[in-house]
Amino acid sequence: MKSHVWRTLFVVILLVVGIMVFRLFYVPSDFGSGKRGFMYSYHRFSNEGEWKAQPIKYRDTGKQKMHEYCGECHDDVVEVRTEDLHGTIACENCHGPAFDHPEDPEELVIDRSRALCLRCHTDLPYTTSERHRIPGIDPKEHNVDEMCVDCHDPHNPRLEDM
Amino acid sequence: MERRDFLKKSIIVVAGASVPLSALELVDPKEVLAANPDIHWAFLLDTHKCVGCGFCVKACKTENDIPFNAKVTRTWVERYVYTKDDRRYIDSPNGAQDGYTESRIDLGQGNFKEIDPENVGKAFFVPKLCNHCETPPCTQVCPVGATYKTDDGVVLVDRTWCIGCGYCIMACPYGARFFHPVEKVADKCTFCYHRITKGMETACVNACPFGARKMCNINDINDPVTQIIMNQRVGVLKDEFGTKPQAFYIGLAQEVR
Amino acid sequence: MVEQVAQMVVHGEAWTVKELFVLPNEYIYWSIQIVMYPFMTGLVAGAFVLSSLYHVFHVEKLKEIAKFSLVFSFALLPVAMMPLMLHLQQPFRGINVMMTPHFTSAIAAFGIVFMTYSCIVGTEIWFVYRQYFVSTALDLRAKQNRSLVDSFRLTLFTALTLGAWDISKEALETDHKACSKMAAIGIPVACFLHGYAGFIFGSVKANALWMTPLMPVIFICSAIVSGIALCILCYVVTQEIRKFMARRHLARWADDPNAPTVEQLEGAKQEEVEMTSRYLVYFMVAAITLEILDLIFRGYTQVKSWDILREVILERDFNKIFILQYGFGNALPFFMMLLPGRNVRRTTIACALVLFGVFMMRWNVVIGGQAFSLSFAGFMHYHMPFIPHDAETFKEGFFGALTVMVTPFVLFYFINKVTPAFHKEKDCH
Numbered sequence: 001m002k003s004h005v006w007r008t009l010f011v012v013i014l015l016v017v018g019i020m021v022f023r024l025f026y027v028p029s030d031f032g033s034g035k036r037g038f039m040y041s042y043h044r045f046s047n048e049g050e051w052k053a054q055p056i057k058y059r060d061t062g063k064q065k066m067h068e069y070c071g072e073c074h075d076d077v078v079e080v081r082t083e084d085l086h087g088t089i090a091c092e093n094c095h096g097p098a099f100d101h102p103e104d105p106e107e108l109v110i111d112r113s114r115a116l117c118l119r120c121h122t123d124l125p126y127t128t129s130e131r132h133r134i135p136g137i138d139p140k141e142h143n144v145d146e147m148c149v150d151c152h153d154p155h156n157p158r159l160e161d162m
Numbered sequence: 163m164e165r166r167d168f169l170k171k172s173i174i175v176v177a178g179a180s181v182p183l184s185a186l187e188l189v190d191p192k193e194v195l196a197a198n199p200d201i202h203w204a205f206l207l208d209t210h211k212c213v214g215c216g217f218c219v220k221a222c223k224t225e226n227d228i229p230f231n232a233k234v235t236r237t238w239v240e241r242y243v244y245t246k247d248d249r250r251y252i253d254s255p256n257g258a259q260d261g262y263t264e265s266r267i268d269l270g271q272g273n274f275k276e277i278d279p280e281n282v283g284k285a286f287f288v289p290k291l292c293n294h295c296e297t298p299p300c301t302q303v304c305p306v307g308a309t310y311k312t313d314d315g316v317v318l319v320d321r322t323w324c325i326g327c328g329y330c331i332m333a334c335p336y337g338a339r340f341f342h343p344v345e346k347v348a349d350k351c352t353f354c355y356h357r358i359t360k361g362m363e364t365a366c367v368n369a370c371p372f373g374a375r376k377m378c379n380i381n382d383i384n385d386p387v388t389q390i391i392m393n394q395r396v397g398v399l400k401d402e403f404g405t406k407p408q409a410f411y412i413g414l415a416q417e418v419r
Numbered sequence: 420m421v422e423q424v425a426q427m428v429v430h431g432e433a434w435t436v437k438e439l440f441v442l443p444n445e446y447i448y449w450s451i452q453i454v455m456y457p458f459m460t461g462l463v464a465g466a467f468v469l470s471s472l473y474h475v476f477h478v479e480k481l482k483e484i485a486k487f488s489l490v491f492s493f494a495l496l497p498v499a500m501m502p503l504m505l506h507l508q509q510p511f512r513g514i515n516v517m518m519t520p521h522f523t524s525a526i527a528a529f530g531i532v533f534m535t536y537s538c539i540v541g542t543e544i545w546f547v548y549r550q551y552f553v554s555t556a557l558d559l560r561a562k563q564n565r566s567l568v569d570s571f572r573l574t575l576f577t578a579l580t581l582g583a584w585d586i587s588k589e590a591l592e593t594d595h596k597a598c599s600k601m602a603a604i605g606i607p608v609a610c611f612l613h614g615y616a617g618f619i620f621g622s623v624k625a626n627a628l629w630m631t632p633l634m635p636v637i638f639i640c641s642a643i644v645s646g647i648a649l650c651i652l653c654y655v656v657t658q659e660i661r662k663f664m665a666r667r668h669l670a671r672w673a674d675d676p677n678a679p680t681v682e683q684l685e686g687a688k689q690e691e692v693e694m695t696s697r698y699l700v701y702f703m704v705a706a707i708t709l710e711i712l713d714l715i716f717r718g719y720t721q722v723k724s725w726d727i728l729r730e731v732i733l734e735r736d737f738n739k740i741f742i743l744q745y746g747f748g749n750a751l752p753f754f755m756m757l758l759p760g761r762n763v764r765r766t767t768i769a770c771a772l773v774l775f776g777v778f779m780m781r782w783n784v785v786i787g788g789q790a791f792s793l794s795f796a797g798f799m800h801y802h803m804p805f806i807p808h809d810a811e812t813f814k815e816g817f818f819g820a821l822t823v824m825v826t827p828f829v830l831f832y833f834i835n836k837v838t839p840a841f842h843k844e845k846d847c848h
Contacts, residue, residue, distance in 0.1 A: 004583035004590065005597045008542040011581065015538070019517065027518050035313040039523045040301045043310035047320040054356035057225045062368050089371040093217050097224055119215040119261030120371075125279030126243070129286050130372065131213040139263060232427040238443045252440035252796050270437040270797065299624060305526035306515040325515050326508020328448040329526055335625035337442035337793045341430035346508045402723075403624050419794050 059098040061091040069098065084156040094154065114139070117148040202315040202408075203353055204380035206387050206396070207289050209413040211374035214239050214287035216261035221369035223259060225354060227344075230259060234340035236351040237291035237366055242417060243267060244283040250417055251275060262287070288418050289374060291366070292317060292338035292351035293399060293407030300330035300339060300350075309348065315408060316353045324348050335403050353377070380408070430508065433812055434804055439797035447789045447801050450815045452506040454785045455823045457616045457638060458645065458778055460499040462827075464613040465646010466492035467540060467605055472698065474543070474602035480694040483841075487657070488650040489547065490840040493540050494831035500533065501823050505814045525619040536612050539605045545581070546598035548838045552579045553586050575837070613642040620784060627724030627795075628731070628788040633713050640706035645777035647699045648770040651692055655767045658688045661841065689763055696766045700756055703773065707749050710780070727795045731787060735798065740783050748776015 034041035059069040070091050071078040081087055092098055094116060096108045123136025143151070152159065222237045223230055238257030244250050253268040266274040294317050301309045301317060308324040311317050319330075324347035331339040331348060342349035354364035358377070362368075367375045378387030390396070396410040400419060411418075431446025466488040472478050473485030504510050517530035556576035559569055583590075614635040620626075621634025662684045714732070717725060732740060752769035755761070786801045807813035831840075 003593060004581075004585060005546075005593055007581040007583055008538075008545055012538045012542075015534075023518050026514075031307065031519055034310065036311050038521075040298060040311045041313075042307035042519075042521050043318075044307075044320055044323055047318065047322070048312055048355075050321075051318055051352055051355045052359050054226075056357060056360070056362070058221060058365050058368055060357075060362050060368050062363065062370075065363075065368075086371075090217075090368055093221070093369055093371070097221075115260060115263070118263040119217065120213055122261075122263040122265075124214075124262060124265050124285070125282050126285035127282070128284040129213065130211055131287070134213060229427050231425065232429050233432060234429045234444050240440075250796075252794065254440070254443055257443035270439055270441065303524045303526070303623070305521055305524040305529070306512075307519050307521040308515075323512070323515060323519070324509065325512040327503070327506070327526060328508075329524065329619075331444075331448050332623050333625055335793060337445045340444035340446075341448070341508055343427045343429045346430075417796070419796075 055099075057097040057099055058090075058092050059101075061098065062088075066091050073102065081155050085158060085161075086155050112147060112149050112154070114148055117154075121148075200381050201379045202381045203294065203358060204315070204378055204388070204391065205291070205294070205353070205409040206376040206378065206391055207409060207411050208374045208376075209286050209288050209411060209418075211372045212239065212287040212289050213372060213374075214241055214258060214262040215371070216258040217369040217371065218289060218366035218375060219257050219259040221365040222351075225357075225365035226352070228349070229343060232343040233257075234343065234349075235259060236338075236349070237289065240288045240290060240418075241267075241285070242288065242415065243277060243285040245277060245281045246283045247281065248283075251277065252417070286413070286415070288411075288414075289366075290336070290338075290399075291409060292353075293336055293405065293409040294351075294353060296406035296408060297404065299333040299335070299403070299405060303329045303333040305329065309350075312355075314359075316355055316358075317350065318352055318355060319348050319350060321345055321347050335400050335405065336407075430811070434802050434815070436800040436802060437792075437797060438800065439792075440794055441792040441797040441799055442794055445792055445799065447786065447799055449506075449785055449789060450801065451803055451817070451820045452502040452815055452823070454778070454781045455820050456499070456502040456506070457613075457620075457642075457785070458781045459495065459502060459823060459827075460613050460616050461638070461642030461645045461777065461781075462649050463492050463495040463499050463536075463646070464609040464639070465643045465648075466495060466650050467609045467646070468643050469647050469650050469695065469698070471602040471606050471609075474599050475606065478694070480690055484650060484654050484691045484695055486547065487654055487840040488646075489540070489544060490834060490838055491650060491653060491827070491831055492646075493544055493838075494834050495827045496537055496540060497830065498823060498827045501826060502820075503529070505819050505823070525615050525622060528615050532608065532612050532615060536605070536608050539601055539608055543598055543601040543605065544838055545579075546594045546601065549580065549583065549594055550586050550591055551838070551842060552576050553584055556580055579837070610639050614639050616642075620788070625793065626788050627728060627791075629784065631713055633709055637706065637709045637713065640702055640709060641777050641780055643702045644699060644706050645774055647695060647702065648773040648777070651695050651699065652767060652770045652774065654695075655688060655692060655763060657841070658684055692763050692766055696756055696761075696770070699770070699773070700753070703749065703753060707745075707753075724795065727791045731790050731798070736783060736787050736790065739779060740787070744776055744779035744783055747772055748779050749773075752776070 028044050028046070030045040031043070032045065034043070034045075061070050066078050066082065078091075081091075094112075095110050098108065099105060101108055118139050120131075120134050121136050123138055124131055126132055148154075148157075153161075216239055219235055219237055219239060222228070223235060226236060228234065228236060233256060235257035238254050238259075239262075240252060240254045241258070241262055242250070242252050251267040251269075255262075255268040265279070266276045269275055294311075294315060296315075298311055298317050301311055304310075305327060306323060306325055308320045309317065309330055310320070321342075326341065326347055328341070328348070331341070334350075339348055339350045341347070354362075354366075357364055364375075364377055367377050376387045376390075378385040378391070380388050380391065382388055383392070390412075391410050394412065396412055397414040398407040398410060399414075401407070429446070431448045431450070434450060435446040437445075469481070470485040470489035470492065473481040504513055507513055516527060517534075520527040520530055522528065556573060556579075559565065559573040559576065562569060565573065617635035617638030620629040620638075621631055623629045662681050665681050665684065717728060752772040755765055755769040755772075789799055790801070791798050804812035804816035807816050807818055813819055
């Protein structure tokens with residue numbers, strides 16, 4: 001090992017040691033592999049908690065669950081609405097995400113736009129699709145400048161029922 | 163960021179996450195299940211029920227802070243129209259975040275195709291999202307361990323560790339990944355991890371009025387959705403890649419890839 | 420116009436045009452910098468392999484160009500990393516690749532292989548130039564009233580000797596032997612460095628064009644081709660410059676009575692170019708054979724993806740693949756080098772064409788692989804940004820690529836000051 005040839009090796013070793021020391025401080029200590037091994041689950045474990053801690057915006061107000069959140073205060077309304085024609089639509093689809101309503105926001109912003117109704121009620125000539133069973137209109141013909149909610153009750157839009 | 167800082171922060175995050183967890187535990191039986199390590203999330207999509215309203219896309223973008231004015235999305239809906247003279251048209255304008263309010267097909271580059279209603283053979287809608295594959299190629303190719311599969315089967319991205327090389331985006335056969343326009347890191351569907359771990363539905367399942375999207379713990383054989391996956395004929399997308407997708411479809415067609 | 424919500428441009432949208440049905444999240448995410456990346460690593464690997472031909476196999480005729488290509492490959496090294504850094508969305512986290520390498524990813528190998536390779540090249544250069552470092556440092560030390568530059572140079576060269584001042588005949592012999600050993604280790608590492616660049620693409624099963632086990636081999640062969648071609652080209656150009664300077668007595672060394680004459684320079688050039696271009700042809704044959712094999716195999720087996728691949732390869736990208744890449748980049752230079760009456764000028768032009776051909780091959784693989792949708796029902800067109808209007812269109816545009824192209828020459832200029840590529844030892848072998 002006396003030969004000068006090894007000097008470059010010492011430089012390389014020094015470099016590697018330097019990198020390893022830097023790594024010690026740089027890499028979070030909770031890096032490791034989960035149940036699915038190195039290939040699929042090598043990660044920083046605390047990241048799972050970070051994703052779990054994301055804020056919730058929608059409060060699960062689909063048909064099954066609207067009693068739970070909306071019904072706590074609006075129980076009378078909710079009971080009627082579930083039986084309505086649009087009872088399968090989650091309240092928040094039109095009334096907007098609840099966040100921490102009633103504290104924050106105190107009032108929800110309701111989307112009454114034509115565009116919202118047209119998502120389902122634009123007539124598309126697809127007889128093989130479930131879409132065809134939904135009553136549809138041609139948005140370019142059907143009372144173009146009017147709001148849908150001016151004539152139709154958004155919870156039970158069938159005009160005969162009004 | 164130094165290690166001490168980092169540990170401190172992660173302790174805060176973990177503590178913060180566990181408070182609402184333990185508060186809910188007594189209330190929701192599903193919550194107990196969510197804490198169970200044997201849980202394995204799976205998704206069921208019924209193309210017969212989907213009408214292309216795009217409420218799922220809207221809910222997803224709102225819930226997960228994906229800008230509406232950016233042309234990327236964690237979940238989207240595709241439209242398939244077959245004409246009687248055997249032509250196929252597929253589109254998904256803006257990922258269908260505003261639904262399908264026009265009958266013309268978006269051909270890209272500002273071109274549209276109006277199809278004669280008389281000529282329409284079959285037509286249907288297919289909702290798509292990350293398949294949360296059992297052997298995800300995206301996590302396999304991540305050079306730094308920034309994307310990974312959790313023990314309960316959800317593929318997540320570590321936003322503080324991703325270098326933004328785009329290799330995972332390239333490796334995904336389903337086009338489920340993209341660069342988040344604000345965070346500048348790879349982004350994808352998380353199965354609303356912050357919701358499902360608290361016993362809630364994902365934002366898209368919650369928003370779907372037609373039951374086209376459902377979610378289940380595939381290890382729980384009493385779950386009604388698991389029952390459907392077990393007892394009915396379901397398919398997955400691109401099984402030839404051996405990715406073992408965990409999003410199951412009812413009513414797939416050959417052209418749906 | 421009424422108030423309109425400003426569209427947020429997502430990464431890739433600026434240069435991607437979609438046609439027919441393309442999945443909403445699909446863009447050309449890997450653009451010009453990822454074309455540059457295998458091109459530059461290829462040049463590094465190729466230049467190194469060329470220099471190793473002399474050091475390992477003692478092809479004496481390559482002596483002069485070997486030294487040049489070794490120094491040049493050192494100048495190219497940091498540049499191989501540049502396109503990756505310019506391409507990253509989070510360039511400051513690039514170090515993570517070294518910190519938490521996830522070895523099931525081909526890119527993670529980059530940190531390790533690249534470091535290993537850099538060490539090997541550095542070591543080899545040290546062995547080749549140790550005598551020069553020592554003698555320069557001794558000369559400077561002996562010099563009276565040193566200028567500031569001289570003092571700096573003295574410190575630099577003293578540090579570079581690593582304290583090994585022995586330049587006896589035996590010591591230099593040891594250097595020489597060690598150098599050959601490093602070059603021998605270096606060849607497989609250089610091939611690995613570039614082979615895995617091919618693996619990065621070849622292992623992406625989602626991409627129908629990229630996924631083939633031939634990809635790493637194709638990449639290695641074309642890498643060596645491009646490396647050799649670049650070395651010949653640069654060698655000829657630098658020799659021309661030296662000739663010009665010798666004739667005009669422009670450079671300081673030209674006045675040295677030991678300096679090579681114009682005739683010597685010309686003679687050396689012809690000999691080296693002749694020999695090197697022979698190797699270039701060998702590797703070209705291998706590279707083209709493999710590429711054509713891949714294409715024929717795809718056409719013959721006709722798996723599901725062939726319909727869309729055929730449309731991309733034989734129709735949409737026909738000009739780029741068959742005219743520019745195979746025609747101007749392979750066939751033309753191939754005949755230019757094989758037809759009788761070849762001279763240095765013709766070889767040099769052929770080399771420039773070969774470089775262009777390899778660049779087009781990288782382009783057709785990287786961009787061509789993203790020219791069709793994962794749905795197999797649509798296409799994407801790439802429009803490289805020329806005039807940058809923000810950081811992203813600069814980084815991943817024409818000027819970003821140009822920066823990467825120019826940097827090795829700038830680096831070579833400075834590295835050449837420390838380890839002169841054309842320096843001749845006075846009394847050694």
